[in-house]
Every structure is written in C-alpha cells, then in structure tokens.
Amino acid sequence: MALARCKKCGLPEGRTAVYVKMVKPVGYPDTALVCGKAGCINPALICLNEEEWKEYQSGVRIFSPPTAACKFRAK
Numbered sequence: 514m515a516l517a518r519c520k521k522c523g524l525p526e527g528r529t530a531v532y533v534k535m536v537k538p539v540g541y542p543d544t545a546l547v548c549g550k551a552g553c554i555n556p557a558l559i560c561l562n563e564e565e566w567k568e569y570q571s572g573v574r575i576f577s578p579p580t581a582a583c584k585f586r587a588k
C-alpha cells in the first residue's frame with residue numbers, strides 16, 4: 514500500500530512493507546498531496562513498495578494508501 518512522504522522525510526520504514534521508490538503525484542510540487550509524517554506540511558511524493566513500483570513501470574498510475582480514505586494519482 515502506497516504512502517505519501519516529502520523529499521526531506523524520505524522513504525518510510527513500513528511495518529509490513531519495504532518502500533523502494535518515490536514517484537511524483539500529478540501537479541507536483543503544486544499538489545494536493547501532503548506528507549503524512551506528523552508535523553510535516555511539505556508537498557509529498559508517492560512512496561511505492563516493490564510490487565507497486567513494478568506496476569508503475571507497467572503503466573499503472575493510481576495507488577492506494579493503507580486505508581480506503583483516498584487514492585493517489587502519479588504522473
């Protein structure tokens with residue numbers, strides 16, 4: 514499941530997933546996607562695990578965070 518983090522906070526250490534790549538959301542850096550780390554308000558990149566990174570390379574652009582609250586659309 515994808516997460517949103519800014520460049521400064523970097524790739525998160527997931528409890529169950531290993532995140533391997535950060536990709537830009539549509540509109541980045543003027544994007545509605547904000548870093549999910551507590552106290553950070555920087556524009557976020559989409560952090561993908563290995564499986565999601567393979568999907569991205571195959572043309573998939575919509576990724577889901579661990580809850581059904583929203584989805585992220587990558588460039």
Ligand SMILES: [Zn+2]
Binds near residue numbers: 518519520553555
């Ligand atoms: Zn951040």
